[in-house]
Amino acid sequence: MESDEEYGVSLLRPLDREPAGPPAIDVARAIAAGRRRRFALGLAGSAAAVVAVGLVVGGSALVVRHDHTPAPLAGAPARAGSSGPSTPAAAPAPNSCTIARLPMPAGQGTESVATGGDPSGRYVFGRSYPTGDDNHPLIIWDNGQPHTVAMSGTDQNFTDMNSAGEAIGNSFGSSGEMSWAYQNGRLTRLAGSNSEVLGINERGVIVGSVDEKPAMWSSASAQPTMLVVPAGGTGSATGIDEDGTIVGRVQGAPGTPALGYEWSADGTGKELPAPTVNGKPVNGYFASAIRDGWVIGMGDLSGAPAAGGNNSGAKAPAYGDLIRWNLTTGKIDVTKPQGLAVSVNAQGWIAGDTDKGKHAGLLADGKELALPNLAGAPDQIANIAYVISDDGSTLAGQAVAPNGEQEAAVWHCH
Template sequence: MPSDFDLLRSLDDQPRTASTVDIGRAIADGRRRHRTRRAAGYTGAAAVTALAVAGASVAAGSVTEPRPKVAAPTSASVKPPLYTIPGTPGWTAPAATPPSSCTLDRLPAPDNAPMALVSGADPGGRYIVGRSYPKAGGYQAVIWHDGQARKVMLPGDLEESLRDVNSAGTAVGWSYAGSGPVPYVYRDGKVAKLPGVRRGSALAINEAGAIVGDNDTGNAALLWRSATAKPIRLPVPAGTSRAQATDIDEDGTAVGTLDDERPYVWFPDGTHRELPMPAVGGKPAVTARAFSIRNGWATGVATDGTGRDGSNPSPGAEGSDKKAPARVTAVRWNVRTGEVRLIDGLEIGANTANAHGWQVGTDKQGRAVLVADGRTVVLPDLATHEPGGLANIATTLSDDGRTIGGQSDDASGTIQAVVWRCR
C-alpha cells in the first residue's frame, strides 16, 4: 500500500508522461469513494486534480551554468509590474483583517466545456489560469480576466495547462508536443516557447517576469530571468540527484525541493540552503517539501516517515513487517527568519499562501478552507455533497484574502472552475 507521502507525490505537477487515465471514469469513481484521510481521498474526486493540474517535468536541451547570484530580474523586454513588489518602496499591504465569509461563483468555460479547473492566479486575483476539458475530449488551456474566459492555444495535442500568471496577464505553463512536454509563456495574446531547453516545465512567474521550473529528468531546477532569457541552472549541494524549483517570490527568492525530500530556498544574493525540518509527532521530520512562496512565507509538507517511501513500523508492532502510513503535516516557513510552524487547520498541506501568510487548502473534514491568523473560514460548495468527501479544492489566494480560485463539484459530481469572493 502506498504511503501518504507517495500519494502526495502523485499529485505533483510533473508527470513524466502525458496522462492516460479516463477523466470521466475518475470522476465517477471519486463520487463512490468515502474519504478516510485526505491523502487517500485525493485518489478519489481529487485524483482528477492530480491528473488535470498535472504538468510535466521537462528534459533540458541545453541550460547555461548558474550566474554568481540569483537576483531579481530586470529586463527591458519585461513590462513594469502592475502590482508593486512587497517589501519595496511604495508597496502598501492590503487589508490585514481576514475575511469572515465567502460566496461562490462558477467561472465560465470556453465553448461551454463540461469541466474546468483552476491552477494559478495573480496576486490581485484579477487573472486566473487553468484548463478546461472540451466535449470532444482532451485539454484546453484557459485564462480568465475579471471573470471572462479566453482560450490559450498552446502547441501540442496530448496535454496542456497554464500554471501561473502575474498581474500583467503574462502566464506560464506547458504542453506536450512531439515526444514530451515543452515550457511556454503567454504574453500580449501570443504564445512563445521559453528559450534554452528542448523539454522543460514552467511552474511559476513573479511580477517582474522571472520564471521557475525544472527539466524532465528532474535533475535541474531552472530560472528564466525573463521570458526571453536562457535558463539558469540553480545551484544545489554536491550529491543532489534531483532538484525542482516550484515557486518564485517578488524579490527573486525561489523555493523547491531536492531529492523529493528536502525543502530548499535560493535567495536573491546568490546564497542557498535547506529549509529547517519541523517536528512532527514530537520528532524531527524525516522528509519535507516546499511548494509555494509569497512575501517570504513558504508553504509545504513534512512527514515523520522513516524513509523515502514514507512508511514506518506500526505502533506496537516491533519486529513485525507491518507498516503504517507516515503522518503528513502542513508546514509554513518564514524564509527570512528561519521560523517553521505546523498548520493544524489543514490536512497534508496548503495549496498556496498570500503576502500575510494566510493559506488555503483542505481541512481534516475534506472541506475547502481559508486559514488566516488563527481563523478558519469554510468555503461554500456548488452543491451538497457527502460529508467527509472531497468536492471543493481551493487553489489560489489574493493578497487581500478577498479572492480565492479553485474547483468545486456540481450536483452531477463534475468539477467546475470557481472563484470565491470573500468579505
C-alpha cells in the same frame, strides 16, 4: 469518520481507472502533479507524492509581515509597469464568503476547473473538458470574462501568473514535457529540454526545472540558468518571490528524502531549516510555494529515517504535515492534516480544502473557514480552492455541481 489515509485513498481512487462519467476531481492535473512531485519526500510513485498537488492545512496560522524591499534578480531588471500589486495592509481574516460559477466560453460546456490566478485577484486561469481525450482547452478569466488559449501538445495546463497577465504553463509532446510563457496574447516556448515551469514573479522571472534539475529563466526569451545544487542532486524550483528568492526541493542519491531548498537572488543556495516534532527529525520535506516571505511545504514528520538512512523501507504516509516558514522571522510553523493546502498569499493565509475535501477551505489568522459549495451539490471530495488573492477577498478553484461534474468557481470573501 474517514481517516487521513482513507481520505488520500479516496482522493486518488479515480486515478486507478478510466472514469465512467464526468470526473469528480481534475484527474489529469492530479496525475501530472504526482509525476512532477516525484522527488517529494523520496516517495516516488506513492500516494504521498501524488497528493502533493496540495499540502495539508490545520492548526493555527502564524501571521507575521514580510518587510524587506524587493531587489532585482541578477539578469532580470525590473520592467516598466510590472512592479505588481503592493502588499496589502494587515486586515482581519474573512469570515464570510459567497460562491459563483465562472462563465465558460461559447461551446465549451460546463465541466472545468480553475487552477490558479494572479496575486491581485483580477486574473484566474484553468481549463475545460469538452472531449474525453487529453486535449484540454485553456481558459483565462479577466475580471470574470473568459477567453481561450490554444497551447500545443496534450495535458495542457497553466501553473502560475503575475498581475501583468503573464502566465506560464506546460504540456506534453512527442519529445517530452514542454514549457510555455503567455505574454500579450501570445505563447512562447521556453528554451530547455524536458522542462517544467512552476513559478513566475512580477518581473517576469520564471522558475522550474530542466532535465529534472532546478532552473531559472530571467525572461521568456532567455536560456535557462541552472540553479546550484549539491553534487549529483536533482529537483525543481517551485516558486519565486518578488525579491528574487526562489524555493523548491532537492534530492540527492536515489531513494533518499527530498530537502526543501532556498536560493537567494545572488544565486547562492541552502537547505531550508528542517523542523523537528517531539525532538524527532523530519524524514524529508520540500517547499511548494512562496509569497512575500511566506513559504509553505510538506514534510514527513513521523520520526527518524528508516534503516539505511532513507525512506526506502519505511511505510509511505498518506499525507505529510504542513510546514510554514517565515523567512523574515525564521519562525517554522508545523500543523497537522485537515485537508489540502495549495497556495499562500502575502498575509500568510492558505487556500485549499477542509473537512476532507467536502468544502474548499481558507486557513487564516488561526481560523479555518469552510467555503460554501454550489447549491444542491452532492457531498463528496472535490471542492478545492487553488488560489487566494493577496488581500484574501478572492479565491478560485473547483466545486462539485449538482450533476456531479467539477466546475470552475470563484469565492468572494469579506
